[in-house]
Amino acid sequence: MSNWPKKSGRLLFLARLFVMGLTVVLTTWPAPANGRPPQQRNISPPVPSLKEMVNPNPLKGDIELPMPCDGKLIIRHVCIPADGYFGDLEIDLGCKDCGRQKQGFMEGKHTGEVSGSLTLEDLPEVWRTQLTELAERGDGRCPNPNDKTAKGFYYFIGKFEISNFQWKTVMDGTCPGSNEPFSADDPRPKTGISWFEAVDFTRRYTEWLLKNRPDSLPRFPLGRFAYLRLPTEAEWEYAARGGHLVTEFQMNQGEFFPLKNRYYFDYAVYTDVKAARLPEKLAWIGSKLPNPLGLFDTAGNAAEMVLEPFRFSIDFGLHGATGGFIVKGGSFRKSKVEIMPGRREEMPYFLKDGAFRSTDLGFRVVLSAIVTPQNRNEALEQQWPTAGGKNLTEIMASAFTIEPDPSENPLFQLDHPVTTSSSDKEHKISLFIRDLIKRNRTMLAVQKADTVKEIIWNALFAAESVMNYTIRRKEVLDELSMLKRMKTKTVSEFVLESLESDITKAQGTVSLCDAAINFFLQSYINRIRESQKYPDDIFESQLDLIFQELNLEEYLSHSMKIRLDLFKKHVALNKSQVVSINQEMILKDIIFTTSH
Known part of the structure; x- marks a missing residue:
C-alpha cells in the first residue's frame, strides 16, 4: 500500500474510496448559532447587563483593568518560555490551505518570532501572585518560576474584542446606561472605525489609566509604564492558535487550534452555507466557546486589525514591499476557510473619501511595555554576548519533547564553544554549526509529525x-x-x-x-x-x-x-x-x- 503524498493525500484517499465503491453518506450538521439575542416581531430586544458587556464568561486567570463608567477590560496572559531577555519563540505563521491555493503570497507559511516584554517581577503584586500560582501548578509551556533553565516572558491580550460599550466610555466620554438603559448593540464588537481610530483608542485609554489608575499598570523606573496598543500579527496569531496552552506541534501543524471533538461553529460566528440560518449581524462578545488560551471570537464575529502593515509571504519569509494594514480572523460574513488564524487580508489605510472603515472590522488590544527599561541595563549587557546560544538545548527539548536528554543533543556540545571560543572566527563557525543543527532538528520534528x-x-x-x-x-x-x-x-x-x-x-x-x-x-x-x-x-x-x-x-x-x-x-x-x-x-x- 503506497504512502500518502503530502499535499494530495486526502484527494488520493477520496479517489481510492470511490474506486472501491464507497457510498458516502452526507451528514447534516446543526446550524451555527448566531450568538445574538433573539429578536422577534413586536418584541423588544433584551437589555444587556454590565457583566454581559465586559466579561460575560469569567474564567480562571482573568486579569482586570479598570475603565471609565465602572467598566473593565479583561485581559489574558500569554507566556513565552525563553532563556533570557534576548530569547524568543520561532513559530510558523500563515497557513497551507486557507482557500486561496493560487495566492500563497497572501498567507503562505512564513517564520515569525514572538516574545513578551514583561516578566513576573514587572507585574503588580496581585497579577504576580496569580500567575505564579498558575505556573507552579502547571501552565502549559510556561516555565515554573523555580526553573533555572528558562523564564516566562509575558504579554497580555484582550479576552474579547473591544465592545461598543467600552468604546463609548473611552472615546465619547459618556457612560452608557446612566441616563437610559443599555442597548442591545452595546455588547457587540465596535466596528466601523479606521485603523487610526483604533490606535487612538489605545492611546486615550492608556492616558486615562495613567491619570486615574496608574497603580493598575506594570511600571518601571523613570516614570515608564506598560501601555495598550494593537497586537502585532505574530502576537495575535500565537494567541489565537492557543499560545502556551497548546503544544509546539499543535501550534505549527494545524490550521486551527485543537477543537476537542467540537466543531467550528462552536467557536466562531461565521457564514456556513449549509446552515439553516446565516448570521445577520455581529454577535455579542463571548457568545461562543473560548480558544485554549481563554480568548473569545478570534475566529469570526468581527475581523480584527493588527499593528503592522501587510507584506507578501515569500519562501517562508516576508517581502520588502510594505502595503496596507493586516486584518486577521475573518468576520461573521466570511466562510469557514476565511476565519482560520493564519489567514491574512490586506486593507488600505485610506480610500477616496478618507480613512478606510468597515462594518465588520474591529479590534482587540494588547498590554505591553518597552524592552529596555533602566533597571534591565545590567542584565541586557550581560546576556548580549551570548544571545541566542545559552541554554538553547533545554528550551528546544522542552518545546519539542523529542530528545529529553540534552547530553545526547549535538547542540549541547556546541553551547560551550559558542560562549568560550578564543576567536571571533571560531565563534561565528560555532554559531553557524549550532544554527544548522537547530534547523535540522526542526525539520526532523516536522518529518516525524508528517510520518x-x-x-x-x-x-x-x-x-x-x-x-x-x-x-x-x-x-x-x-x-x-x-x-x-x-x-x-x-x-x-x-x-x-x-x-x-x-x-x-x-x-x-x-x-x-x-x-x-x-x-x-x-x-x-x-x-x-x-x-x-x-x-x-x-x-x-x-x-x-x-x-x-x-x-x-x-x-x-x-x-x-x-x-x-x-x-x-x-x-x-x-x-x-x-x-x-x-x-x-x-x-x-x-x-x-x-x-x-
Whole structure:
C-alpha cells in the first residue's frame, strides 16, 4: 500500500474510496448559532447587563483593568518560555490551505518570532501572585518560576474584542446606561472605525489609566509604564492558535487550534452555507466557546486589525514591499476557510473619501511595555554576548519533547564553544554549526509529525477498506445463495452450466474479498504498532489535525470520525496491553461501529 503524498493525500484517499465503491453518506450538521439575542416581531430586544458587556464568561486567570463608567477590560496572559531577555519563540505563521491555493503570497507559511516584554517581577503584586500560582501548578509551556533553565516572558491580550460599550466610555466620554438603559448593540464588537481610530483608542485609554489608575499598570523606573496598543500579527496569531496552552506541534501543524471533538461553529460566528440560518449581524462578545488560551471570537464575529502593515509571504519569509494594514480572523460574513488564524487580508489605510472603515472590522488590544527599561541595563549587557546560544538545548527539548536528554543533543556540545571560543572566527563557525543543527532538528520534528499523520491516514484507509470488502463479501454471498437455489430448481443443461460458471466466479470473488479483508486488517494492526514508536504529543496533535481536516471535508466527516475514534481507542488498548489486538477483534469493532 503506497504512502500518502503530502499535499494530495486526502484527494488520493477520496479517489481510492470511490474506486472501491464507497457510498458516502452526507451528514447534516446543526446550524451555527448566531450568538445574538433573539429578536422577534413586536418584541423588544433584551437589555444587556454590565457583566454581559465586559466579561460575560469569567474564567480562571482573568486579569482586570479598570475603565471609565465602572467598566473593565479583561485581559489574558500569554507566556513565552525563553532563556533570557534576548530569547524568543520561532513559530510558523500563515497557513497551507486557507482557500486561496493560487495566492500563497497572501498567507503562505512564513517564520515569525514572538516574545513578551514583561516578566513576573514587572507585574503588580496581585497579577504576580496569580500567575505564579498558575505556573507552579502547571501552565502549559510556561516555565515554573523555580526553573533555572528558562523564564516566562509575558504579554497580555484582550479576552474579547473591544465592545461598543467600552468604546463609548473611552472615546465619547459618556457612560452608557446612566441616563437610559443599555442597548442591545452595546455588547457587540465596535466596528466601523479606521485603523487610526483604533490606535487612538489605545492611546486615550492608556492616558486615562495613567491619570486615574496608574497603580493598575506594570511600571518601571523613570516614570515608564506598560501601555495598550494593537497586537502585532505574530502576537495575535500565537494567541489565537492557543499560545502556551497548546503544544509546539499543535501550534505549527494545524490550521486551527485543537477543537476537542467540537466543531467550528462552536467557536466562531461565521457564514456556513449549509446552515439553516446565516448570521445577520455581529454577535455579542463571548457568545461562543473560548480558544485554549481563554480568548473569545478570534475566529469570526468581527475581523480584527493588527499593528503592522501587510507584506507578501515569500519562501517562508516576508517581502520588502510594505502595503496596507493586516486584518486577521475573518468576520461573521466570511466562510469557514476565511476565519482560520493564519489567514491574512490586506486593507488600505485610506480610500477616496478618507480613512478606510468597515462594518465588520474591529479590534482587540494588547498590554505591553518597552524592552529596555533602566533597571534591565545590567542584565541586557550581560546576556548580549551570548544571545541566542545559552541554554538553547533545554528550551528546544522542552518545546519539542523529542530528545529529553540534552547530553545526547549535538547542540549541547556546541553551547560551550559558542560562549568560550578564543576567536571571533571560531565563534561565528560555532554559531553557524549550532544554527544548522537547530534547523535540522526542526525539520526532523516536522518529518516525524508528517510520518505520524501518514500512519493515521493509512489506518483510516485500511479500516474503510475492510468495511467495503466486508459489505461486498456479504453482497456476493447473498448472490451465491440465490444462484445455488436457482440451481436446485433448474433442469436445463445450458442454464445449469451458466449457473455453475456464475457460482464459481462468485466463490472466487468471496475468496478475493477474504484475502483483501485479511490484508487490510493486518495493515491496520501494523499502523497501530507503528504509531507507538512516536511520542504521545505528536500522535495526539496529528489526530486533532486530521479531525480538523475532516471538518473541512464534511461529506466524509461522519464515516471518517468513527474510524478516527476507533483507531485512537485501539492504539490506547494496544499500549495498555490489557487486551491483545488481533484481526478478529478489529473486524468486529469496525463492523459494530459502522452499524451503530
